[in-house]
């Protein structure tokens with residue numbers, strides 16, 4: 423039996439699997455695509471999603487989620503697919519520690535990943551792993567620090583120990599809402615920053631957006647019960663800094679391409695979580711009367727309703743206020 427099972431052989435699921443297996447854990451990695459599984463078994467690499475990285479011998483490729491038996495399951499699939507997967511596999515996942523690795527808000531329910539888990543598999547222990555970590559950095563063994571959030575203190579401590587390695591340092595919190603909102607909302611801000619730089623509005627404008635975006639994230643998160651110190655930690659501020667300043671971020675790169683006038687952005691087939699989260703959060707903000715100007719305008723731009731110039735005009739025309 424493995425120590426950790428991983429659902430989703432995308433860039434992040436594979437990077438986590440490689441990291442844990444190198445550090446001595448027995449890992450089972452499942453991809454929904456049989457051809458992809460065969461390729462990984464044969465080449466001992468995941469060239470589709472994380473090219474050039476060897477899969478360690480203690481990482482096995484599983485054929486069927488039903489064969490996965492570990493107490494700890496990492497859910498490394500996009501946020502919009504989480505509810506469907508969990509609902510379909512509810513019985514199989516009951517009683518386990520389910521660690522979401524996705525960063526997003528479900529469009530249908532408005533829930534973050536731990537809320538989705540709690541709803542879909544009520545007798546599981548939900549947790550979330552979030553923070554600044556490009557899959558490729560992790561897979562290359564570079565030092566990385568993340569937030570592990572779990573409301574159950576004993577399970578949280580056990581997960582922190584199980585999932586920390588020599589290069590991957592996990593900080594523990596019980597604030598699952600804060601951790602998941604920081605990770606979801608920073609993707610929207612990364613798109614905003616990409617749009618700004620892509621449209622040639624400058625780095626000063628990006629710094630302004632990051633700062634006001636962070637204030638906006640805090641407003642939304644507080645109203646949902648998050649603790650401000652969680653937002654100031656790795657899963658909020660830390661990840662926002664990374665993804666708002668690096669072209670390695672798909673959210674930032676998507677904004678950058680749109681801002682430069684390429685209407686397809688990073689193109690179909692790339693996971694850009696912030697697009698869906700902007701839509702979900704803009705809708706909630708409107709409904710609940712929460713002031714979220716940057717998120718609202720990102721949603722309007724990525725859905726093609728307005729262009730970046732119009733978004734800039736609208737932001738700059740807002741009434742002057744205290745900081």
Ligand SMILES: NC(=O)C1=CN([C@@H]2O[C@H](COP(=O)(O)OP(=O)(O)OC[C@H]3O[C@@H](n4cnc5c(N)ncnc54)[C@H](O)[C@@H]3O)[C@@H](O)[C@H]2O)C=CC1
Nearest residue numbers: 430431432433434435454499500503523524525556557693
């Ligand atoms: N790539 C990165 O550097 C990081 C990604 N994340 C988060 O991890 C999540 C996954 O991202 P990536 O691995 O990068 O994406 P990816 O695009 O590389 O892979 C996504 C994987 O999910 C699988 N998948 C999609 N729908 C599925 C379904 N219904 N059932 C089963 N499998 C399904 C796909 O086949 C694919 O293998 C996202 O929420 C992302 O924000 C978090 C930290 C870092």
Ligand SMILES: O=C(CO)COP(=O)(O)O
Nearest residue numbers: 553554555556671672673
């Ligand atoms: O969340 C990430 C790094 O922490 C990855 O960001 P992207 O999904 O924008 O590539």
